Amino acid sequence: MTTKLLVLLCLLLPGLLHAQQKPAPKKAATTKFDPRQRPRNLTDEQLLDQVQRQTFRYFWDFGHPVSGMARERSNVAYEYGNEVVTTGGTGFGIMAIIVAADRKWITREHAATRILKIVKFLEKADSFHGVFSHWLNGETGKVIRFSQKDDGGDLVETSFLFEGLICARQYFTQETKTEQELRNHILWMWEGVEWNWHTQGGQNVLYWHWSPNNGWSMNHQIHGWNECLITYVLAASSPKYAIDKKVYDQGWATGDYFRNGKEFYKTKLPLGFDYGGPLFFSHYTFLGLDPRGLKDQYADYMQQNQAHTRINYAYCVDNPKKYKGYGPNSWGLTASDSYKGYAAHSPSEDLGVISPTAALSAMPYAPAESMAALKHFYNDLGDKIWSDYGFVDGFSEHHNWYAKSHLAIDQGPIVGMIENHRTGLLWKLFMSSPDVQRGLTKLGFESPQIKK
Template sequence: MNRKIQLKIFFAFFIILVSCNEKETQASLEIDAYEQHVELRWSPSEEIDSYSIWVSLDGANFTQRGETKDTLFLDFVSDLGSELQLQYEVKASNEGDFTTIASGSAQTRKMTDEELLDMVEYYTFRYFWHGAESNSGMAPERIHLDGEYPQNDAHIVTTGGTGFGLFGIIAGIERGWVSRKEGLTRMEKIVGFLESADRYHGIWGHWIDGQTGKTKAFSKKDDGADLVESAFLMQGLLAVREYYKNGNSEEKALSDRIHTLWQEMEWDWFTQGGKNVLYWHWSPNFEWDMNFALEGYNECLITYVLAASSPTHTIDPEVYHQGWARGGDIKTTANAYGYELQLSHNGSQEYGGPLFWAHYSYLGLNPMGLQDRYADYEKENRNHTLINRAWCLDNPGNFKGYGEDLWGLT
């Protein structure tokens, strides 16, 4: 075989290899399609400024859907229709040049209620699992997938948000998204960090530096204990304690460590020496200057429930009745859209307030069948939600989109 023929064969083989590599790159696009959005994920490319995402309904004519520096993109496609057959291309930009690096197809579909709940549960788990701050394992105050954090804030974690995330991680373990051992390792990291982080009479701050454990000021005078955010954290930790208390020796040991943290929280100290109300903040530099009394009804109910049930630093019943319930003034006879409210929401007699007031405390507190002298909390939460929905259906402000398919404001 002469040299010229050998070169032709070599170059033909080289072209075939390049083509195969291009196909592998194209096939690297991972796609999950749901009812109203499509999630796309791809491998990063070196020396790339940004990525643009393009979609086609016919496989020939593409329109741009967005641009990102990340390698994950959510395309909300309700503007294109429903039950769609879509073709995607991801293009990489480098100094103005665009190269298609990945492509794939997606089929959106009608989802059952169960599928919708599965999706929300998985997304919640994934946010807290993959988005965790590296050293502490806790939830960052904000997640910037493109890596663009405000300077010095990349490792700031939130106590309340971490408490919410602990429920999501337990669900992830139960659903098999991570193994029980992986879940335990993450929980041990979080608890170990909290044991050594700044605390004030057993209470953490709102924000903590996830690398050092030092409190990060939430505002000028809010540079110490945050009783409410610590309550949101502890309700999640107590769920973890219960989850592991009958497990193997490592799991029981973690449960015991959480119980110690729970015992060390001095709820009664936050009555400012015996007043009949709990106070939200205390600062090592400004002490009680913020002077924010916790009065209901709002998202803070769990703070009083935990304070009252503390095994070591419980509060007197009058702290609940005179402080949280405002001596009975928490009660109301308000009615909106035909739904009765029993509680005055932050002093407001209308509509019941934003829905997070019906969410935060009830991650660890079951409202079903829960009653006291002021309210039936199952009924209160149901009516609060129905009022929110009815207001969006009524849409008195004529906001775009509000209606049967867009409600649940918080």
């Protein structure tokens, strides 16, 4: 596996949370929201509301009190303490906050104020050519290194952050003082990210890390197919420091695992690892980037993500290792905590652990199968895997193991991708950015949302 989240598997860290009251949903006015309860016999719409809203609490009440950023995880691990906040997870959290404001679980003003707090903190935090590190100290803004030499700019985590910030800039368009200030500060930060610096002197590929202490010594080129498509899209979209198309073609699209074209469980997989790899490949980039009708010379990205999801689902139903609990209503393999520590679960690395974020964040790609899993997780397994912040990070009925933890990068996609399935909200916001449209056009993408 070539991506950092898979190479540096066992290094993730701290977080926890609580939420706001919302008027009952328009179509389902029968349940009062109480985060301590698990109401039963919910309609599908009520259940989606319940899960999104409970999961959102991870980012709202458990956001860091000083920075407002998302904590890495809900349990303290690896002796880093309670101050670790995550750049990419914060981007996903910002998108969850937008969803909460749009559904009126919190006020628009409260949402804008929280995101402005995050942005002002980041403006004073450590950054490197405008690029933020993977982890920061949520109180001081100083880098907390992710690994021995990973103590500088992390371009992929920064792209997840700006995926959320661009959505925020497109959502908060009112002429209030808070929203005007928020748009201005996001623009200043966005314009300051030196994406082309990460070509290491003009090479036709992006590099993941640069550090003032270690330079380019991690030497990790970003090739596809994985979760990093958003990094190339935003690098091409930059107003001041954009990359050229040849960086995309000769860097991203030339990885050892870029093209596939083979069939798995009677489904042809255009791109990526055999059997697709962990499902987060089809989630992180596509929280903002709308895959519907999105095509370039390499793939139709809705077809890619649907194929990846179908293969993951079919593998769990087939269950070749005969794990207890796998089946049509309990499926989904992606990177998460496990009984062995953090692991990149996939059909090729199957430890018997189901990660709820995998099936739930696949809602736009396999709505019936995802809804069946959601009902099973909530109604049948809820006593073991439902908590104050939504579903826990992973579980294994086979090993009688149920995580106590939540991770920002897993909770965020649940809120955002379910919302994209329901309303397309985040897709509409991100794709409405003129910078994003220019970047996609430069890279040769077609999309119904790109204005001619």
